[in-house]
Amino acid sequence: TWTSGRSQEQQVDANELRQNVRVSPLTSSRSFRASGTNLAPVLLRPKSAPASEAVNLILKDDGRGKDSPGGDNADVWMKSPISSNSLQNNSLREALYRISELENRLKEMEYKVPKKYPDVVFLNYKDRKRIMVTGGAGFVGSHLVDRLLLEGHEVIVVDNFFTGRKLNVIHWMGHQNFELIHHDIVNPLFIEVDQIYHLASPASPPHYMFNPVKTIKTNTIGTINVLGLAKRVGARVLIASTSEVYGDPEVHPQKETYWGHVNPIGPRACYDEAKRVSETLAYSYQKQESVPVRVARIFNTYGPRMHMNDGRVVSNFIIQALQGEDITVYGSGKQTRSFQYVTDLVDGLVKLMNSNYSLPVNLGNPDEHTIDEFATIILGMVGGSSRVVYKDAVEDDPQRRRPDITRANEQLNWAPLVPLSRGIQKTVKYFREELERSADSQKNTYNVENGPPTQNYIEERPLLTTN
Numbered sequence: 089t090w091t092s093g094r095s096q097e098q099q100v101d102a103n104e105l106r107q108n109v110r111v112s113p114l115t116s117s118r119s120f121r122a123s124g125t126n127l128a129p130v131l132l133r134p135k136s137a138p139a140s141e142a143v144n145l146i147l148k149d150d151g152r153g154k155d156s157p158g159g160d161n162a163d164v165w166m167k168s169p170i171s172s173n174s175l176q177n178n179s180l181r182e183a184l185y186r187i188s189e190l191e192n193r194l195k196e197m198e199y200k201v202p203k204k205y206p207d208v209v210f211l212n213y214k215d216r217k218r219i220m221v222t223g224g225a226g227f228v229g230s231h232l233v234d235r236l237l238l239e240g241h242e243v244i245v246v247d248n249f250f251t252g253r254k255l256n257v258i259h260w261m262g263h264q265n266f267e268l269i270h271h272d273i274v275n276p277l278f279i280e281v282d283q284i285y286h287l288a289s290p291a292s293p294p295h296y297m298f299n300p301v302k303t304i305k306t307n308t309i310g311t312i313n314v315l316g317l318a319k320r321v322g323a324r325v326l327i328a329s330t331s332e333v334y335g336d337p338e339v340h341p342q343k344e345t346y347w348g349h350v351n352p353i354g355p356r357a358c359y360d361e362a363k364r365v366s367e368t369l370a371y372s373y374q375k376q377e378s379v380p381v382r383v384a385r386i387f388n389t390y391g392p393r394m395h396m397n398d399g400r401v402v403s404n405f406i407i408q409a410l411q412g413e414d415i416t417v418y419g420s421g422k423q424t425r426s427f428q429y430v431t432d433l434v435d436g437l438v439k440l441m442n443s444n445y446s447l448p449v450n451l452g453n454p455d456e457h458t459i460d461e462f463a464t465i466i467l468g469m470v471g472g473s474s475r476v477v478y479k480d481a482v483e484d485d486p487q488r489r490r491p492d493i494t495r496a497n498e499q500l501n502w503a504p505l506v507p508l509s510r511g512i513q514k515t516v517k518y519f520r521e522e523l524e525r526s527a528d529s530q531k532n533t534y535n536v537e538n539g540p541p542t543q544n545y546i547e548e549r550p551l552l553t554t555n
């Protein structure tokens with residue numbers, strides 16, 4: 089060590105020195121030659137002085153190399169007002185050097201302190217897969233990304249952020265197994281992956297009807313791009329299809345063998361028909377190009393990370409109840425839906441992807457309720473003074489929907505586990521926090537007096553959602 093073998097007097101009080109000088113970060117331990125008097129110069133500036141007025145305090149010229157910060161490059165620095173004669177003591181030089189070393193090490197360590205990530209399983213090279221998730225920053229996609237990363241896989245999220253949000257995956261940013269690509273899958277993409285979950289598409293009726301042509305392109309051209317990529321690199325593809333391929337069904341509950349009842353020119357057709365084409369494309373690529381495909385027909389799904397403006401019934405009713413606003417039932421309220429919690433869906437998606445089963449599989453919770461009943465359930469759980477009001481019916485609104493999940497059960501050994509009451513509880517908690525935060529964020533708007541927005545929103549957000 090630097091002080092070993094030296095007398096007490098020779099040792100310099102590093103703290104005192106610290107108060108008078110600050111060592112420039114440009115000083116690198118690598119450029120220092122520690123032997124004999126061959127001491128490298130140290131760039132110093134008075135602590136109070138701004139960096140632009142930094143001074144070059146050259147303790148000793150001997151041994152300066154061109155590559156050292158005090159060497160030829162030092163011309164850019166002002167000459168020191170402190171005379172080198174005033175710092176003749178070798179111990180002082182050593183102490184200064186030691187401070188600079190410690191400061192540099194501190195800086196290096198600050199950069200190295202890892203962000204805290206959820207614990208992921210370690211998978212060896214053979215078992216670890218590189219998995220692309222289109223729409224991975226969305227509501228369902230981000231939960232799937234959590235699951236895959238926790239299992240030890242490498243995940244590449246591809247999202248155009250139309251309905252997805254960086255906030256949904258922010259807890260993985262910087263993780264070595266995680267990558268985020270801002271890309272619209274309507275344009276081709278050339279990367280190497282083992283599996284692709286193709287979830288990219290707006291899913292809520294108001295969102296997919298917002299730009300019907302874009303919805304069609306995403307689910308047709310986007311799917312062609314994904315299947316083309318899979319063909320090139322030999323990847324397996326899971327297509328996120330929907331219960332909407334059954335349209336307003338005349339068969340109840342819906343089995344995968346039912347061909348559906350879709351109005352091809354109605355307002356929902358941009359989604360329903362595009363998803364039907366997406367399925368057709370998948371099986372065409374499988375037959376013609378030997379691309380292994382899986383098709384999940386996803387029924388109504390809810391949970392944390394749904395967008396506040398999602399517009400679907402679960403988020404609408406919960407937010408309305410939390411804010412004491414009217415609960416808006418469209419139509420008679422006698423139409424039915426069956427709601428599954430998002431982690432159940434993710435479990436089904438992963439099981440399906442890794443199964444040997446290639447025909448479409450329904451993933452949904454068969455627990456069916458009328459929308460009227462559902463309003464009562466939400467009101468009962470949230471409390472408050474909201475009234476139920478009836479609005480115009482939505483055009484082509486499916487009147488009954490419940491999945492037959494026999495196939496998922498037999499082929500994947502899958503069934504939903506989270507009861508509605510528990511899932512809704514978690515979702516209510518999430519929306520309550522979202523509302524509080526969005527009220528808070530009004531205060532954080534950047535202005536000269538308040539400074540930039542705080543990080544609280546990100547830091548206080550729960551990392552993962554579990555069953």
Ligand SMILES: O=c1ccn([C@@H]2O[C@H](COP(=O)(O)OP(=O)(O)O[C@H]3OC[C@@H](O)[C@H](O)[C@H]3O)[C@@H](O)[C@H]2O)c(=O)[nH]1
Binds near residue numbers: 331388
């Ligand atoms: O505020 C509302 C919102 C919706 N509703 C009604 O609640 C029912 C459910 O509507 P949602 O908008 O939540 O969802 P939908 O069932 O119509 O469509 C969904 O179906 C399955 C998924 O694959 C799709 O992502 C989505 O399109 C409909 O009958 C709708 O009219 C209301 O009564 N009030």
